[in-house]
Amino acid sequence: MPQIDFYILHTKARQERDRLACQLVDKAWHQGYRTYIHTHSLIQAKQLDDLLWTFKDTSFLPHDIYPEVLSSTAPIRIGYTDQLCEKMEVLINLTATVPPFFALVKRIAEIVDDTPTAREAGRDRYRCYQQTADNVLKVHEIYR
Template sequence: MTEILFYHLERQPLEAVLPTLIEKSLERGWRCVVQCGSVERRDALDAHLWTYSEASFLPHGTEAQPLPERQPVLIATSETNPNAAQIRFLVDAVPLADPAPYTRVVHLFDGRDDEQVAQARERWREAKAAAASQGHTLTYWQQDENGRWVRKA
């Protein structure tokens, strides 16, 4: 059974939220895949994760680099899972055919972007159908005015 989570970003951009979620996943001993909708987004996130904090380091690589299977965090544009990740982060409203191989799947979308909100609604419907037929759990999180995550569904 997979936990499927939706994070509705309103107070902070993806670049502020994603590193924290990855850090928490690594603390649990999970490997991560971040799936992006384009090579440009993949490369931008790759660069960002090297510089997002002077006090922290996130070991990571991209699918375009050698030995992706050795990366604790892999940034990709495809649905492959060469590093045997337990958690998959989906950005840019990319779809995921099968959540079953993962402990957790996290959809992150910008609540200020109407297109991303519409796509996230479609992903929610798909995930809800998968949850009903395959026994996955499904939750929806939104930031409050203080930037804390509040479970809405």
């Protein structure tokens, strides 16, 4: 079962959540992991796609949107469906629910915004993961 890290953001700025997702995917890519960023819609996937091109002046993160590009070999995929691309090792979940394919990856990053609705959805995801055997859960507090 995967290791699951919860990142609790202490800011209400939505762009901070997306910037943290970019930082996490950058770190995973530099460590050699194939990463899937799970979003709730094609619109959110495209916004994140744009941010991955610009969030860092000094580097490029090879990525694309799944399933728009099915035969891609990009190590970073952004998706919005209930299916996971093949051979993904890290999942960055930007949705309010636990993806049905969560057990297929080695690591999961859950980013929780500092709003009552997001915190409650984060607690629900934490409880869901906790009920699944052998998960390693960690919580990180991030102040911005």
